Amino acid sequence: MKQAIVGVSALRKKYGSQEVVKGISFTVNEGEVFGILGPNGAGKTTTLEMIEALRPIDDGQVTLDGLDVRREPQRVKERIGIQLQSSSFFDKMTLTEHIGMFASMYGATVDPQQLLQEVELADKAGSYVEKLSGGQKQRFSIAVALVNQPRVLFLDEPTTGLDPQARRHLWDLIKQIKKKGITVILTTHYMEEAELLCDRVAIMDNGEIIALDTPSQLVKDLLGKGFKKDVVVQQATLEDVFIDLTGKELRE
Amino acid sequence: MARYFNTILVIALSLLRRFTRDKVALFFTFLFPLLFLFVFGALFRNDSVSFDIALINRSDTQFAEQFVKQVEKGKVFKINEKITTLDEAKERMGRGEIDSIIELPESFGKPNSQGIPSGKLTAYYEQANPQTGQTVAGVMQQTLDGINKGLTPQTEPFTVQQRPTKTANLSSFDFLLSGILGFTIMSLGIFGLANGLPADKKTGTLRRLRATPVKASQLIGAIALQYWVIGLLSVAVMLAVGLLVFDFNMRGDYLNLGIFATFSIFLMFGFGLAIGGWAKNENQSAPLSNLVAFPMMFLSGVFFPRFLMPEWLQGITYYLPLSPVIDGLRLIMTEGQTVLQLGPQLLIIGVWTVVIYALATKLFRWE
Numbered sequence: 001m002k003q004a005i006v007g008v009s010a011l012r013k014k015y016g017s018q019e020v021v022k023g024i025s026f027t028v029n030e031g032e033v034f035g036i037l038g039p040n041g042a043g044k045t046t047t048l049e050m051i052e053a054l055r056p057i058d059d060g061q062v063t064l065d066g067l068d069v070r071r072e073p074q075r076v077k078e079r080i081g082i083q084l085q086s087s088s089f090f091d092k093m094t095l096t097e098h099i100g101m102f103a104s105m106y107g108a109t110v111d112p113q114q115l116l117q118e119v120e121l122a123d124k125a126g127s128y129v130e131k132l133s134g135g136q137k138q139r140f141s142i143a144v145a146l147v148n149q150p151r152v153l154f155l156d157e158p159t160t161g162l163d164p165q166a167r168r169h170l171w172d173l174i175k176q177i178k179k180k181g182i183t184v185i186l187t188t189h190y191m192e193e194a195e196l197l198c199d200r201v202a203i204m205d206n207g208e209i210i211a212l213d214t215p216s217q218l219v220k221d222l223l224g225k226g227f228k229k230d231v232v233v234q235q236a237t238l239e240d241v242f243i244d245l246t247g248k249e250l251r252e
Numbered sequence: 253m254a255r256y257f258n259t260i261l262v263i264a265l266s267l268l269r270r271f272t273r274d275k276v277a278l279f280f281t282f283l284f285p286l287l288f289l290f291v292f293g294a295l296f297r298n299d300s301v302s303f304d305i306a307l308i309n310r311s312d313t314q315f316a317e318q319f320v321k322q323v324e325k326g327k328v329f330k331i332n333e334k335i336t337t338l339d340e341a342k343e344r345m346g347r348g349e350i351d352s353i354i355e356l357p358e359s360f361g362k363p364n365s366q367g368i369p370s371g372k373l374t375a376y377y378e379q380a381n382p383q384t385g386q387t388v389a390g391v392m393q394q395t396l397d398g399i400n401k402g403l404t405p406q407t408e409p410f411t412v413q414q415r416p417t418k419t420a421n422l423s424s425f426d427f428l429l430s431g432i433l434g435f436t437i438m439s440l441g442i443f444g445l446a447n448g449l450p451a452d453k454k455t456g457t458l459r460r461l462r463a464t465p466v467k468a469s470q471l472i473g474a475i476a477l478q479y480w481v482i483g484l485l486s487v488a489v490m491l492a493v494g495l496l497v498f499d500f501n502m503r504g505d506y507l508n509l510g511i512f513a514t515f516s517i518f519l520m521f522g523f524g525l526a527i528g529g530w531a532k533n534e535n536q537s538a539p540l541s542n543l544v545a546f547p548m549m550f551l552s553g554v555f556f557p558r559f560l561m562p563e564w565l566q567g568i569t570y571y572l573p574l575s576p577v578i579d580g581l582r583l584i585m586t587e588g589q590t591v592l593q594l595g596p597q598l599l600i601i602g603v604w605t606v607v608i609y610a611l612a613t614k615l616f617r618w619e
Binding site for chain 2: 052054082084086089090098100102104106107
């Protein structure tokens, strides 16, 4: 039996009169990569931010690593790493300086060079964040989220806006993080990303979870209902062509 | 507990390093107030009254030559050497380039019937400017009286003795320097934060910090520490320029100045924090910070001393937050007072500090 590290039960959030999260419940097991899928506006980010203790919980309960998020938000923050969808870092401050500053907020000591090595940004240690490319920024953002050696890492649409090479590169990084035993909870609206990375996915729409299982089981269920694609499945996609033509090398 | 303060220190140092790379911020913190100091300092530098004159000497006597030398030596008159004819001098006086013309006639200094050198000089002045004419003629008369006495020794039965007194002798530069120092502290605190915080909100930098266990009090403490260091540094730069370039006479001690400046920086930082912490973006913070700063700038004695205002206005402006800052700085620097003597100023600063920080903590928003 796998150990649950995050437990969400009957979680609700209202903005004005509109309920954006409608009493959802799920658990995330230790060491897995858990995906929350859904179209824009489904409530993914709001759900994530309530678990991260960044947004007040209207109703319901969230536990993380045995802590009640509502009651001990500060201790929860100590144990998690967060890559926010719309956040940035200070300008005119180097990567190394950022890592040192963020580490101090956790009372942690890290070797910035080694951490940057892990996300392949060692040669950018002295650069300012604003000089990085989109993919580099996302990798740096993940590096900063790892300064406190978190138990759970939250990634909110980590590959949105990246080119196919940078996206694949980030997938590799997430797989490595998983290998270290860190639980990863990510949101995405790219299905192939979820299929490739996630052990289990929850599909959200209109503030509700409408399906939750392993990607292969979800596909199996669909086929069981007699689903057939209109067109014969291609052996390759346009993205495969693109990668074949342009190579897997990072462009930054 | 140690971790709490270590975090503050590390963030403050990081922010300070970032500040040194920000050319715009450096300009507005150090160079901009210095510009004010130079412009107004140059305007107010010359306090003593002096007259620009043209001296037309038509006499070739030794006496006339000595008289000219004596006038040149005195500090009251500055002789324009370029003017040689009376017509040219009159034209220049008409344009206001010189205040007066002194003409020594050909006979000036030639012995009279009793064998004593004598003569009559003419002092021209603009009709519209009788005061200048009187003063110039008066000073000339005095100079001649001195010579007369030497030539015909006799005691005058009644004389007036003039004795100037010299006390603190505040020059307008003394007022200007404390005013500009106050302005520097105010603009650093108000404009620095009121612009900086909303910008960090817009980019999501503050949001990212909020995702860590860092507390608002730690972040504010770190920014305060950063502004304290920068503030003291800019006060030191200003003061150094005042001492070296403008021969400012520092009568107070530096420790008292540092302590008082610290209270002042802390107060002004509170205003910036309240505005920047409340505002969601620069569109909200910019007009508000101007609304707060401009009245203080003109009513608290930055560019001209408050004692020049009508009395009722002095009474009101006394309680503006910047007034006790500028008054206190001046009392320390030019009158050598200590912080302990500045009770009234510290009281006003203290009340404002309590009010503004209560407001700032209430209004602070992360996003």
